[in-house]
Amino acid sequence: SQTIHQWPATLVQPVGSPLSLECTVEGTSNPNLYWYRQAAGRGLQLLFYSVGIGQISSEVPQNLSASRPQDRQFILSSKKLLLSDSGFYLCAWSHMRTTNEKLFFGSGTQLSVL
Amino acid sequence: GENVEQHPSTLSVQEGDSAVIKCTYSDSASNYFPWYKQELGKRPQLIIDIRSNVGEKKDQRIAVTLNKTAKHFSLHITETQPEDSAVYFCAASIEGSQGNLIFGKGTKLSVKP
Secondary structure, X not given: OOEEEEEOOXXXXXXXXXXXXXXXXEOOOOOEEEEEEEEOOOEEEEEEEEEEXXXXXXXXXXXXXXXXXXXXXXXXXXXXXXXXXXXXXXXXEEOHHHOOOOOEEOOOEEEEEO | OOOEEXXXXXXXXXXXXXXXXXXXXXXXXXXXXXXXXXXXXXXXXXEXXXXXXXXXXXXXXXXXXXXXXXXXXXXXXXXXXXXXXXXXEEEEEOOOOOOOOEEOOOEEEEEEO
């Protein structure tokens, strides 16, 4: 069966520090991978998605970047965090041939930038 | 691009009553509409979805209706139970595209025993 791992679960970082959140998927090949941010009152906002290694699409201009160095690994990064980067970050995957259908979410990372 | 509006933002019902959450979308090309449930402290999970070739779909106490002409779709929960309390998200996308799923802002449903 497929599983998705996301870490860390919580993170407290000072403003201006770097960020690296990692997500890995097991049990499937060529998944579509996604990073979402969940802020209070704003629902689930798509940040990045990837349909293959090295292929990253950004949905909103921001202080963050994403990379997919391996087929089942998706990384969310920032060189310098802002206060506004605080939020709950969710990684997700879907089957390659059923794009956008049935997203499987990771357990999330609660990021607090102080 | 697609824009999904969801109402209400909060909903409180008595156990046993019905709950209805409504969403509208802007892109007439959208043809896939899922609903996700997120319990407190947990990850969102798909509970039901509907494609544009049908107008209604049911799964036990949950049903979703779609009006393509009006570009709106709704989630109906009957005989609500305390365990239905959660945040519900609607979403819309173009099936098979390499685009993305656009979510509504969520509805916090509280079912009072």
